[in-house]
Amino acid sequence: MTNKWTNIVLALVALTSGVHAMASTYPVTVTDIAGRTVTLPSEPKRIVIQDGRDILTLALLDRSNPFARVVGWNNVLGKNDPGVWKVLLSKWPAAGKIAGISFSSDGQVGMEQLIAQKPELMIAKLRFRKLFQATGVMDKLAQLQIPVVFVDHEEDPIAHTTASIILLGKVLNRENEAAQYATFYQQHLKAVQQAIARQKARPSVFVEALAGKSGLDTCCFTHGKKGWGDLIEAAGGRNLGAQLLPFPTGNVAMEKLLALQPDVYLMTGSGWTNKQSAAIPMGYGSTNAKVKASFGPLLKRTGFAQLKAYKTDRVYAIYHQFSDHPFNIVAVEHLAKDFYPEAFTALDPNNTYQQIIRQFTRIPAVPVITGAPVIKQ
Incomplete structure (x- = not known):
């Protein structure tokens, strides 16, 4: 640690x-x-x-x-x-x-x-x-x-x-x-x-926040030292946005990412309703089928197939709302499991989310998709 x-x-x-x-x-x-x-x-x-x-x-x-x-x-x-x-x-x-x-x-x-x-x-x-x-x-x-x-x-x-x-x-x-x-x-x-402290190397991570929300022609908006940036660091990753951006948030060109080749690529998504959205519909009211169907268009964007994270199947989707959310500990668990899969085989972030709902709130405990590996189509 x-x-x-x-x-x-x-x-x-x-x-x-x-x-x-x-x-x-x-x-x-x-x-x-x-x-x-x-x-x-x-x-x-x-x-x-x-x-x-x-x-x-x-x-x-x-x-x-x-x-x-x-x-x-x-x-x-x-x-x-x-x-x-x-x-x-x-x-x-x-x-x-x-x-x-x-x-x-x-x-x-x-x-x-x-x-x-x-x-x-x-x-x-x-x-x-x-x-x-x-x-x-x-x-x-x-x-x-x-x-x-x-x-x-x-x-x-x-x-x-x-x-x-x-x-x-x-x-x-x-x-x-x-x-x-x-x-x-x-x-x-x-x-x-404690589990992260036992790991020898920290993976480099790039998070594309709001991936696809403005359509498939835009990439790649990210967080530096705030929101997803801090959550990545807390989960043991090395957030590339923090070294690339002079401001808390901003855009990074795909050409820059191809030069840096992050070990892990994250895409945040939610059920946004704007017409041009091609985002991954994470969260409530979605289904595994809808989530999987959204992967293909995002992965086919220019340059994506040349990313190391794409080639090694280390692209992940996560519920965007965790970037400003009292349940963000679930995001930390998802990210830690994505970064160090062998160290967190027993960790179940979805169970943690449902435990929060059932133990500390009266919000209905209905299905919700909070994180998923992005599968090539």
Whole structure:
């Protein structure tokens, strides 16, 4: 285990220690993932979610109904992950009536929509902090005495995922539930890291994020030091995107990949509904047949047959949503198994996913495809 990951595992152990069998006492003061001190006068009963994917974190905390406190949100699930949204609606149909609030990618917020819901808390993504400051949103919310807590599963997914869950556990008076999942996460990460530490060489890895989403004429968008980049490193891979990109994300030409010849090639996919999508339909509502049918066109793109990873059958597909997801430990397990198949023969990431669903949430335990080897057609 590298010093970085040793330190993170130790930090997670410390984070989960001493938080069992506790209840929040209000007013409660917390430090959010942005390092801000936030005080909540009472347990929030009316919440606005800036990014709808964070409902999956609430599913770990408010288990009987993660939507119970949500009075307004930006339902990105309906567009970006319709399969999981359908599953959530099947269990909690009233969620379809929650007010939509406009949150743009440049930090603009539909303030009238937000204020109308009389929220007692807004949960927001860390990457939006500077945007909200620049657009004056933070000042407006402060004037309205609406607390904001920033969480993160993407900018630094391994370090911030359990920290975000424990943070919200304290904010929402769900410390026991938060500690239970954080302990599970830490145990699984430690097991992976211990096995990786015994390996002699780290494979070079390239991840094509959103593979095929914009059609078959585009390649190859990737992550550097964020999201999939950090998950690859946590699973014992050497992320080529980190050395190729000056920014957190960007495009790498196929010619560059042919020169570097990564040992492993990853393609992330999801059930996107845009017309031009040729993506691998990973996630809920898909089938093995649909997943396999999507491989051929992607593998026939220019240059692919010359990649070493293609020739050695080391091309893999994985559920894209794990790049910003509280269950990203499942992605770490999938990647570790892909990188070191002989070291992880007994590891079953799909079982880990279902264990999370059954043990820590009330989300229906229906079939979901989270990872798969990409088979030549």
